[in-house]
Structure formats: C-alpha cells, structure tokens
Amino acid sequence: MKLLEAKDLNIFLAKSRTPIVENLSFDVASGEILALVGESGCGKSLTGLAIMRLLPSGVEARGKLFFQGKNLFELSQEEMRAIRGGRIAMIFQDPMVSLNPVFTVGYQVAEVLVLHQKISFKKALEQAASLLAEVGIPAPKERLKSYPHELSGGMRQRVMIAMALAGNPSLLIADEPTTALDVTIQAQILELLRKLRETRDLAILLISHDLGVVAELADRVAVMYAGRLVEQASCVELFKNPLHPYTKALLEALPQPGKKSLKALSGHVPPPGARPKGCKFSERCPIAQKRCFEEEPSLRASGDGHLVRCFYV
Ligand SMILES: Nc1ncnc2c1ncn2[C@@H]1O[C@H](COP(=O)(O)OP(=O)(O)O)[C@@H](O)[C@H]1O
Ligand SMILES: [Mg+2]
Structure with a gap:
C-alpha cells in the first residue's frame, strides 16, 4: 500500500513565482526506503519540508501530498501538528540545530x-x-x-x-542524516536505520547527495535534477543499468576501490530562475543534441518500473 504519494508537487518562491520544484511525483510504500538523490540545490530538502508543511517563509507549495490517503495540504494546522513528529518525523544533517542545548x-x-x-x-x-x-x-x-x-x-x-521514534512514526524523512559524520559512524547510523525499518516496518524517505549512502540503504531511488525527477528505478536496477546522463555522471564521480582518480562532475546545478529552456541538464550533458536545448523531455517508462527523462537513452 502507498503510504505517501506526491502528485505534481510544485514548490516556488511566493513573490516572484519562481519555480524551485516542478511537477514532482513519487510514492513511498509502507516499510519502504525511497531515496531522493541529487547534487546540492536540486530541491531535495524543500521537498522534505513541504511534506512536513514546514517550508521557510516566502516559499510555497502546490499539488497533492497524500499521506495514508489524506491530502496533507488540506489538513488544518491542528491536524498537521498531530501528524508532524507523530506519524511523520524528520531528522536533519546537524542534530545540534534541533536539540535544545539547555535541556537534558x-x-x-x-x-x-x-x-x-x-x-x-x-x-x-x-x-x-x-x-x-x-x-x-x-x-x-x-x-x-x-x-x-x-x-x-x-x-x-x-x-x-530516538526523538523521531517517540511519536511512533510510520514515515521518517531523513535529510542527509549521515553527511556531518565520519565514515565509520556514518555506517553505524545507516545500519541503525536499516534495523528500524525491519523492526518497526518504518518507511524512510532518505534524502542524500551521496549515491554511496543511497546504495547502502534504499529500495528505490528517485534522482532529482534542478527541481524535477530525471530518473527513477529500484536501487539494484539503477546501479546496474543507469540511463540518464546525469545519473551516469553521479555514478562515475563515486569513489571506488581500485579506482584512483574520480571523474568529478563539472559545472553546477542551475539555480531557480536561471534554468535553461529545454532539458535542465543540457548545458552539462555529454550527449546533448540541438533538440535538448529547445524542448524539455518528459518522464517516460523504460523497462519495468524504470523512469527516465531523456530523448536519447
Ligand atoms: N528559504 C529559501 N528562499 C529562497 N530560496 C531557497 C530557500 N531555501 C532553498 N532555496 C533554494 O531552492 C533550491 C533548492 O534548495 P534545497 O531544497 O535546499 O536543495 P537540496 O536540498 O537539494 O540541496 C536551491 O537553489 C536553494 O537556493
Ligand atoms: Mg538539502
């Protein structure tokens, strides 16, 4: 059963109407770990905050976010308060920000x-x-x-x-949960999240810029670029058969045993308001054709459960 279902989620700057996240659709089943992956600036954290209805002021969201069949956008503040920290909990990169230093x-x-x-x-x-x-x-x-x-x-x-578990959540949004930690501690926290999924049937929306972390934990992966989904597949399929040039570039930038030099991705994610007209990745894409600079490809199925947004793969 679908626990969370985002349908055409749009996040934008309220004043200028500048789009940040555009028509994003994805779902998370009970007990499933879905990773949202992409470089910094792709819109991952704001997507997590939109689900909690905790967007910063000046940033707004439209679309539908069904949680256990109810559209979160239609709940009252009071109903939302009961869900937040209850059925849906969120953890962040830096626990010091969320923990109060003056209380035990x-x-x-x-x-x-x-x-x-x-x-x-x-x-x-x-x-x-x-x-x-x-x-x-x-x-x-x-x-x-x-x-x-x-x-x-x-x-x-x-x-x-532990604080997230205190509300007995069925969905945990984990935004870069191990990014601030060194590698051995990182592995221990990932192991803990894996255990909690098993023992509590906890679904996790794992937000990470790091495909290495994603490979450790996720069942399915949604790759985001410049505010949209560019590829989605099971974790095994994505690593075995990556289709989108962006996903391939992310994989090539991963450190691997026996591989000395990393092929770092050059350039950066275009910020909201400065995104190119056609495919948002066209400027950095090694296989871009003329069409890619004029027209944005739509997300299409390519094989079982595999989605990709590219004309040429
Ligand atoms: N409070 C805000 N006001 C304006 N723009 C923002 C705000 N928060 C984030 N952004 C912009 O929205 C984009 C997506 O941000 P974010 O969701 O934090 O990306 P990610 O988590 O993938 O790194 C970025 O370009 C960022 O600069
Ligand atoms: Mg972030």
Missing part, C-alpha cells in the same frame, strides 16, 4: 512522548530510556541526564532518531 536528552525525548501519548512525565522518562536503548545508546538510564554537548556527533544523531 532525557527531558527532550520525554517531552515528545508526553506530547503524543498523554502519559505522565515519570512514565515518559522510563520510555525515553528504552528508546535510547533501541537506537543503540549505551547505558541509556545514565545518558538521560546528559546534555547534547556532552555527546559525540553520532550519539546526538541517535538521540534525534
């Missing part, structure tokens, strides 16, 4: 539990300890009394995940 981690996890379960604070603290244990924090009872700055980056990200 026990207090902060317990606060979420009280909010969503209407239980006593004492009960909530007990549950908080078991959540800390679930996310792999050693000596959880003692850790309840720690302040965020007393923990390592990896432990802080585990606390954020």
Whole structure:
C-alpha cells in the first residue's frame, strides 16, 4: 500500500513565482526506503519540508501530498501538528540545530512522548530510556541526564532518531542524516536505520547527495535534477543499468576501490530562475543534441518500473 504519494508537487518562491520544484511525483510504500538523490540545490530538502508543511517563509507549495490517503495540504494546522513528529518525523544533517542545548536528552525525548501519548512525565522518562536503548545508546538510564554537548556527533544523531521514534512514526524523512559524520559512524547510523525499518516496518524517505549512502540503504531511488525527477528505478536496477546522463555522471564521480582518480562532475546545478529552456541538464550533458536545448523531455517508462527523462537513452 502507498503510504505517501506526491502528485505534481510544485514548490516556488511566493513573490516572484519562481519555480524551485516542478511537477514532482513519487510514492513511498509502507516499510519502504525511497531515496531522493541529487547534487546540492536540486530541491531535495524543500521537498522534505513541504511534506512536513514546514517550508521557510516566502516559499510555497502546490499539488497533492497524500499521506495514508489524506491530502496533507488540506489538513488544518491542528491536524498537521498531530501528524508532524507523530506519524511523520524528520531528522536533519546537524542534530545540534534541533536539540535544545539547555535541556537534558532525557527531558527532550520525554517531552515528545508526553506530547503524543498523554502519559505522565515519570512514565515518559522510563520510555525515553528504552528508546535510547533501541537506537543503540549505551547505558541509556545514565545518558538521560546528559546534555547534547556532552555527546559525540553520532550519539546526538541517535538521540534525534530516538526523538523521531517517540511519536511512533510510520514515515521518517531523513535529510542527509549521515553527511556531518565520519565514515565509520556514518555506517553505524545507516545500519541503525536499516534495523528500524525491519523492526518497526518504518518507511524512510532518505534524502542524500551521496549515491554511496543511497546504495547502502534504499529500495528505490528517485534522482532529482534542478527541481524535477530525471530518473527513477529500484536501487539494484539503477546501479546496474543507469540511463540518464546525469545519473551516469553521479555514478562515475563515486569513489571506488581500485579506482584512483574520480571523474568529478563539472559545472553546477542551475539555480531557480536561471534554468535553461529545454532539458535542465543540457548545458552539462555529454550527449546533448540541438533538440535538448529547445524542448524539455518528459518522464517516460523504460523497462519495468524504470523512469527516465531523456530523448536519447
Ligand atoms: N528559504 C529559501 N528562499 C529562497 N530560496 C531557497 C530557500 N531555501 C532553498 N532555496 C533554494 O531552492 C533550491 C533548492 O534548495 P534545497 O531544497 O535546499 O536543495 P537540496 O536540498 O537539494 O540541496 C536551491 O537553489 C536553494 O537556493
Ligand atoms: Mg538539502
């Protein structure tokens, strides 16, 4: 069953109407891990924030976002507050931004539990300890009394995940969850997310610029470029048979054992308001033809469950 379904999601600057994300459609099934991947500036974070209805001021969204069959855009502020941090939770790259430095981690996890379960604070603290244990924090009872700055980056990200779990979510939006961490800690957090998907049947929308992270975790991958979907396939299919020149370039830029020099992608993602007329990737594309600069290709099926936006693959 589809848990989340985005249909023609458009995100734009309210004043100038400059499009940022255009006609983006994707879905996430219960317990599925869908990755949104693309370089910085493609519109991944704003897509995550749109689902939470937490877009920054001056940025607006249109379209349909069905969660468990209900269009999130049609919910009242109050209904949305109950879902946010409840059935849908979000974690970010830097846990220090979301954690309050003046409260203990026990207090902060317990606060979420009280909010969503209407239980006593004492009960909530007990549950908080078991959540800390679930996310792999050693000596959880003692850790309840720690302040965020007393923990390592990896432990802080585990606390954020515990807070996300406190509302018993069915969807976790993880925006660059391991980008700020070093490689070994990164692998441990990915392992934790994988475990939580199994034990809790948790669906995850994994937002990442890093195809290496995506390869570790995702079931399906949606590749974004300049605010639109350019390719979508199962993770296995995408790595075995990438079609879009952008996806191929991202793959070639991945570090691989036994490969010394990386083929870095040259150029950058055109910002909103300065996107080329035809295919948004045309300026950087090694196989672009005249048509690509005039007309934008539409997303089309190429094989089973594989979508691609390119005239020439
Ligand atoms: N608050 C904002 N106001 C105006 N433009 C924004 C705002 N936030 C992001 N943008 C622009 O929207 C585009 C997409 O941003 P974002 O979703 O953060 O991309 P990603 O997460 O893929 O790096 C970028 O070009 C960014 O500069
Ligand atoms: Mg981002």
